[in-house]
Amino acid sequence: MASALLARTEFPIYTIRALDENHFLVAGGGGSSKTGVPNAFEIYAVKWDEGNIKSSSLSYHDTGSQAVMNSAICSDGRNHKLAVGLDDDCQVFSIRYKVVAAKEDTKKESSTNDVRQRRTKQTDNKEEPVKNGPQKMVNFDIEKISKFQNSAKVSDHFQKVVKFSPDGNLLYTGSDNGILRCWMHQESKKIFEVSAHSSDIDDLAVSPSGKWVVTVSKDNLGIVWNAKTGKKHTKLNWPCKTKEQYRFRCCEFGCVEGNKNKYNLYTLNIPSRRAIKPIPCYIAKWDGTEFSAKIKKTGTEVLSALSVSDDGDYLGVGSISGSISVYISFSLQRLYHVQESHRIFITGVEFLPVSKSMRAVTGAHDFQLLSISPDHIVQIHKPHTGYYVRMETGLVIIVFGTILILAALVLLLDQLGLIS
Template identity: 35%
Template sequence: MSPNRCDGLLARVDFPLYTLQTLTNRHVIVAGGGGAAATGVANGFEIFELSHNGTRFIAEEVMRHETGPNVVMNCSVMSNQNKTYLTAGQESHCQLYKVNIRMVDAAEMRRGSFRAENGLVRRRRRTVSENDNISKKDSNSNTTEKRISFEIRPSDSVQTDFSSDPLQRVVRISHNGKQMATGGIDGKVRVWSFPKMELLYELDGHTKEIDDLDYSPCDSSLVSIAKDGLALVWGAGARAPPRLRIACAPPNGNKYLFRRCRFGIIEEQADSFRMFTIANPLSRSGRQRGLLQSWAGQDGTLLRSALATESLSALAVRDDGRFVGVGTMFSGSVDIYIAFSLQRVLHVGHAHRMFVTGLAFLPVRGYGPAITSRSEAALLSISVDNCLCVHSLPHRSTVPAWVAILLIIFVLFCTFTLCSYMGI
């Protein structure tokens, strides 16, 4: 299926992007940077507000927060009872930020500027040239309209990795906002209270550095994957051996290593869930074909497998569990699959100039009104090419509307003819 012509670039920032999270149904935060070297490339976050003008998706910059010499390699967001927190991996430490959300006058935001907590003043602006064609309704809207604004305030910071060359690889906040899990080079999964960020316990089971973590939808399980080739599923809230040890099960007999893991709910069954993983082959010879797999969340049974056309780098599951998105290592391509069957329904080749570093579906169950568009699903992607892009899946139909109309007319004609012939 060919991608929608109205998809593509949403925004371009001035630093490489490594992590992407949704704040609300309409707001996303991207982060990254150029590191501590004196390259002149900034480090920090940018928040964008997304909308749809009836033809295409639009992104507007809401705010920017720079983090000085500290590049942001990974982050996690928690929103609960009007409290929003952001945790960011910065070298060996995890930095906690409090995100203040407030409603402000929309006209004032359009006319003026606003100040980030680090003193950087940024003016609200549209981020791609195509946005200049937006309807003038925005400028003529009621001045009493309110828009969401954000303030990011740095809070506590804790060291989460203690290897000789420490680096936090991943951080994940539980859905109930009570715990935070981190993993790094030293191969240990550390579980912290949240938002106090006090160490509760360490989980020992991996022998190499941690690549990814995720909490199950009901926070009953925590999965970790590492470069030792294992996916370990732990019972959340207790220091105990892993209840499941899963090794990649490739269909072609080659040896694969897990790269990313995500849980997803099963539709109409809020207490049931699947686990999705992507893996890449160890062999460097021949064509490198990544592997997308789904597993039963309760017992680790392999449910489905799908071979990709190349090695994979990023994974996302929509919050209602219906779709899975993957990004590739070499061509910068993006694919959307049906979660139940792992049938690919959208392929966007060369969506980025370099490998995809992060993916996130526009949520359908998040905070605030959802974006109304003509698509069944919309997937956001980022890369070290500094770009934030969107890829939408058009509503699927088995019969085009014009064919259905012709069929109805034909059936009515045949019915009328038959009735006339029979003298009815």
């Protein structure tokens, strides 16, 4: 198994989103305290070169005195919409691809779109020579398209989570006071508001069908809502009968076998209280129709972050001790684990999409998981090539062994005269 440093930022990182298989965005900051730590989001490019991975910073957007604590991305395949939480405000940006000359000084554009475009800085600090004239590179135009405040009045409350509907027309926000809101973000128009929980909404998820929105909270509840009306549909009933109480920490929908019309809900469940004796945490898979659950213990490390791969095959999990794991969604079996990969708690994990063309470049890696932490570091995690060699060898042994057993059985039956 392998993990590697991919990028190092100037600010503590609290959220990460993949734009496509070659680009990702990180965001965070030092907040309103005047410590010199910036508040920003930054876009990076990922490049594979002879089996080695490099990253380069392409675009950097300063968010002033407010740190970005949560984000969501919606894509139409060509361009993206980014929603970010800045205290109690939600801002939506348009992120559009553009092609520029590799040596172009794009800082000239900062006065028009409030974005500082950086020259490519690679993690290996090597400049590649320009061959056959000027080279082209992908960059991004970033433009703020809407902004709204969750609370009607100025308050100390803040947005904790934001998600787009599958078509990108609606935004769902969850706040520290337990309120779920749905917005038509182009018009900054509120569709509905629900007092969903008695405490912080830690996470929310929108089903691929756009039918359901799920909220989880520190009040130990997970609730399924009608995504169009805000009407309560059902409560997630935790099936584990133990003396300890558990609460939902994270939630995320994932399609089944690449089918967007069939999906499961996945949750991370952690003890409601700290105990002297370590208490196990759980990962749960909920049927997307009946919302019945299958659960599995993950160990005693307290879980803090969850991501589901685009094809629904893998679950990425981070913990407060800095560890990273990947699970197979079908069986909830752990496939990959790095103990204390980051120095402090994990604030986000995100799978890069993997296409057939990218798999040819990356050496057939089934997943590429990015992880972040307030330690300013982005890491990438992928299975060792040896994992696939061992897996393929194991399959060959199983098939060959099965053939031998069947041949021996046929020979035995023939000797006994049972085969005419």
